[in-house]
Amino acid sequence: MVVMTVWMITTASYGSTMVTFEDAIKRGLISYHVNTDYVANRSMELELNNNSNNPVNVQLEAGRIFYATQDIQPYVVTRPSIIALAPHAQDEVMIYARCGNSSAKSPLTDTRFERTSMGPQLLVQALNELNNLRINNNSLAQQVVWHYTNGHSLNSIIVYSDNEKELLKRICDNENAEFPWYQKHYAASQTGNDLDFSNIPTLIQGDMQVVLTQPTNIQIKLYNSDGKSVKTISAFLNQPAGQCTIPLNINLSDIATGDYKIVIENDAGVKIDERSIAV
Amino acid sequence: MKKRALIMMVCFLICKVAISQTPQETSDLRILSFDEWSNKYSTLDDKNKIINAVSICELTIDGKRCLDNPVEVKLNADSKMEFKNLLWYRWDIQKKRWVKESSPKFRIDRNKKNGAYYTAINCPGVYGFFCPDEKLNSGLNIIAPSGCKILTVSVAQKNPSTAYNALYEKPTSKINIPVSDLQFAGFIDVEIIDKAGKHYGLKKNLIGAHIDLRNGFDRCESMNLKISRNDLIEKQNLSNK
Amino acid sequence: MKRQIKVNAVLFMLGALSILSFKSNASDTTKVYKNILVDVGRKPEVLDSAAIDAIRTASNDMFAADFVTVVYSDESDKKCADKLGYLLLAEGIPPSRIAMEQTALTTNPAGKIIKSGQVLVYYKASGVEKKNPTTLVYNPDPLCAKDTLIKLENGYSLKYRICDYLLKSGVPAVRSIDPYNNNEKFSETLEKYNTVDASSILAFFKIEKLANDTIMDEVLIPYKTSMSTKLLTMEYFDANSRMWLPAQFKYPRKAINERQSYLCCPVSTSGYYRIMALDQNKNALLIRAPKGTAFTSASIQKSVYCNWEGTPVNGGTAMLFLLPKLTDDMTVQYSIIDDNGKIKYSGVQDWEHMVGHQFKIKTSSKNYGVVHGLKVNFPAKGYQVYDDFDNEKTVTLKQIK
Numbered sequence: 001m002v003v004m005t006v007w008m009i010t011t012a013s014y015g016s017t018m019v020t021f022e023d024a025i026k027r028g029l030i031s032y033h034v035n036t037d038y039v040a041n042r043s044m045e046l047e048l049n050n051n052s053n054n055p056v057n058v059q060l061e062a063g064r065i066f067y068a069t070q071d072i073q074p075y076v077v078t079r080p081s082i083i084a085l086a087p088h089a090q091d092e093v094m095i096y097a098r099c100g101n102s103s104a105k106s107p108l109t110d111t112r113f114e115r116t117s118m119g120p121q122l123l124v125q126a127l128n129e130l131n132n133l134r135i136n137n138n139s140l141a142q143q144v145v146w147h148y149t150n151g152h153s154l155n156s157i158i159v160y161s162d163n164e165k166e167l168l169k170r171i172c173d174n175e176n177a178e179f180p181w182y183q184k185h186y187a188a189s190q191t192g193n194d195l196d197f198s199n200i201p202t203l204i205q206g207d208m209q210v211v212l213t214q215p216t217n218i219q220i221k222l223y224n225s226d227g228k229s230v231k232t233i234s235a236f237l238n239q240p241a242g243q244c245t246i247p248l249n250i251n252l253s254d255i256a257t258g259d260y261k262i263v264i265e266n267d268a269g270v271k272i273d274e275r276s277i278a279v
Numbered sequence: 280m281k282k283r284a285l286i287m288m289v290c291f292l293i294c295k296v297a298i299s300q301t302p303q304e305t306s307d308l309r310i311l312s313f314d315e316w317s318n319k320y321s322t323l324d325d326k327n328k329i330i331n332a333v334s335i336c337e338l339t340i341d342g343k344r345c346l347d348n349p350v351e352v353k354l355n356a357d358s359k360m361e362f363k364n365l366l367w368y369r370w371d372i373q374k375k376r377w378v379k380e381s382s383p384k385f386r387i388d389r390n391k392k393n394g395a396y397y398t399a400i401n402c403p404g405v406y407g408f409f410c411p412d413e414k415l416n417s418g419l420n421i422i423a424p425s426g427c428k429i430l431t432v433s434v435a436q437k438n439p440s441t442a443y444n445a446l447y448e449k450p451t452s453k454i455n456i457p458v459s460d461l462q463f464a465g466f467i468d469v470e471i472i473d474k475a476g477k478h479y480g481l482k483k484n485l486i487g488a489h490i491d492l493r494n495g496f497d498r499c500e501s502m503n504l505k506i507s508r509n510d511l512i513e514k515q516n517l518s519n520k
Numbered sequence: 521m522k523r524q525i526k527v528n529a530v531l532f533m534l535g536a537l538s539i540l541s542f543k544s545n546a547s548d549t550t551k552v553y554k555n556i557l558v559d560v561g562r563k564p565e566v567l568d569s570a571a572i573d574a575i576r577t578a579s580n581d582m583f584a585a586d587f588v589t590v591v592y593s594d595e596s597d598k599k600c601a602d603k604l605g606y607l608l609l610a611e612g613i614p615p616s617r618i619a620m621e622q623t624a625l626t627t628n629p630a631g632k633i634i635k636s637g638q639v640l641v642y643y644k645a646s647g648v649e650k651k652n653p654t655t656l657v658y659n660p661d662p663l664c665a666k667d668t669l670i671k672l673e674n675g676y677s678l679k680y681r682i683c684d685y686l687l688k689s690g691v692p693a694v695r696s697i698d699p700y701n702n703n704e705k706f707s708e709t710l711e712k713y714n715t716v717d718a719s720s721i722l723a724f725f726k727i728e729k730l731a732n733d734t735i736m737d738e739v740l741i742p743y744k745t746s747m748s749t750k751l752l753t754m755e756y757f758d759a760n761s762r763m764w765l766p767a768q769f770k771y772p773r774k775a776i777n778e779r780q781s782y783l784c785c786p787v788s789t790s791g792y793y794r795i796m797a798l799d800q801n802k803n804a805l806l807i808r809a810p811k812g813t814a815f816t817s818a819s820i821q822k823s824v825y826c827n828w829e830g831t832p833v834n835g836g837t838a839m840l841f842l843l844p845k846l847t848d849d850m851t852v853q854y855s856i857i858d859d860n861g862k863i864k865y866s867g868v869q870d871w872e873h874m875v876g877h878q879f880k881i882k883t884s885s886k887n888y889g890v891v892h893g894l895k896v897n898f899p900a901k902g903y904q905v906y907d908d909f910d911n912e913k914t915v916t917l918k919q920i921k
Contacts, residue, residue, distance in 0.1 A: 083609075094611070136580045232308035487835065
């Protein structure tokens, strides 16, 4: 027999206050300092001081952005946390936060952060969905953040599991956008820091569905914007008639940036279907 | 300090432009039709055994010797294994024979109904899926009319797709070609030279016009094609050959 | 940087929400627990840096778990347990998913024995989800893992996941069709579907999906052992080409929780589907071309929708057919090549008239035909095509190759 209890934070019994970070700052209950220290795959360390005579539980919100003084990426908090502070106590906690500007460099240990504000509503909403779905994929969190802070396309949000697909579906619903038919992968940054964006697309993955009225050989070809065939991606020989799903795995390392069309042709060169992609 | 920053910025921009404007080589995979490949490539492996072509394709590349990212090729085969034990070959230009590449991977799909062979092509050339010839009979003997010798033989047929093209440096009166399964509608031509140096070809080019296939052939049985003078027609212009 | 978290005043209470009893089950390999054992120091309210680092390293994993449980055995270790709880909160684990246990020195689900002076943090790793980028099916709810099975009166079942249709305009519906007697229309025209030979149709149904997208559902058809010797194929009616085309199909499997086996027919789009059985032993038909000719193609039709292609044998000099049943209203169409390379097309006529000569196939023949990829023994009798071709027209091929 074991006694199992679930923790409950109460404010009434012990007189502690549960406040959002926003409120705590506005009311002067706390002061903060952001440091950069790479610990346990994270780099944002938040130092908090309780300026009051009472214990305070500070709720750090997902979607809060901490801006650096120089042209350095801001931190975007991706996972909310609760920091319990005794009266006049100080605490340092590591925060799950991602880079908020893909074109800037990641913070260094001497980077200073001067101000904070909440991010746009859609970003906050997306991060809340991510946490509600208990998704702990930090790369995905980063892709979601860059989608909102830098306008990265929905195709750059890489989802694998059902949970992750559900997140993307909710993001699409929130934006009234169509679920992307392909995913565009980027290389890891050469700096080795996963907060940096490489801007080097590596792979496009997706599925195309076609109906064939007779068995045939089909080829997947890449056409550039001038309508010129650039590359044969793959060939499916002896493809039976009926519905078929054509998986696409396009390695982009030898494909120049631009807009392309993926064309499914039969071996007589007759077009069966086509889709647009942006490399 | 400002100058340094400016230089660095210019370098960064140049790098960025260079990345985004990589000169692009083009590549094209073409699935060859039977007519395209059958008079160019005999379906013989490097051990001189006949192999049955299932699908043949050609990769051409403009700008680079080989591709970093290969063209993936999938050949669907149903679970009843219509295509058994397929092998992946490359046409060796020097040997003029098909040379085995690494074996294609065979995977059964999730429904366990269908399967497929998977392979990939990096370098230009002619490639194909082949299956071994299981009939193992002793091939086709072609016997020239008396006083004649055989110069060239050409056989091409579908289902299964095989082709045999040979030029004999030393013409001979009887040859054996390693073709086992013959089709009535298959193509055959034999170029024959008589003692007078006249060149002849077959009047009729259908295999069925020369061999009775109605009862089929059993294993180890040889097929004979004895050509008579009546089957031949004189060839006037050999310069086109 | 300071690593140590200072002692807080007591901010939390332990709310006894539930008392649960569970035994450890070492043989249950599906339950995978990860744990961190923390030694309580001389100051129980102070965590050492190794413990903090261990929690920080594992917190991302913990975030995905249902619960993160802090276990202690001695009341004197409770302060340390509380401190670990605060750290978990700061690491982003929601308070509703942090559990606190006081347990005797017995084993716990993590399989660890906790002594006095130790606090254990454990969580059940939910397991790595299979990463399949090609599937675009959403599973927003745990209920989605469960299939919905709707049974029809004739024993057919429709299986789908209800959550796949949560945001759609309607759930799919399946209706079986009697192959012997039906008035189904397959297009705007008034043509009726002729079942050809109803006995060869094992299942015939129509599925209607308002949400006509890529969601794959399954129609389950009770499986009979008599089907095992048959060749089974599933076809759907393609309205554009007005043809029956092969569809995806699964072989029988036993349904969960029932002893019944089903033929599993995955369907993703609305339309008509049928499962056909071809008996490879009874209705093999061999048709031989006249001497000096061979087939280039041959097919037997019954109605505009049913068509069987022959398989060439003996170099094309004969065609082998596998038919569900030989009936009088079948017609044959073929083309034959002669040894001059001329192709002769037959018209469409009653098959007995066109291939009237019957002949006995030699028992000594060791040949076999291959139909649908399977070896098939020749039938005892075959039919010879007449030398004169009714309605013939000829085309001379200039080049055979």
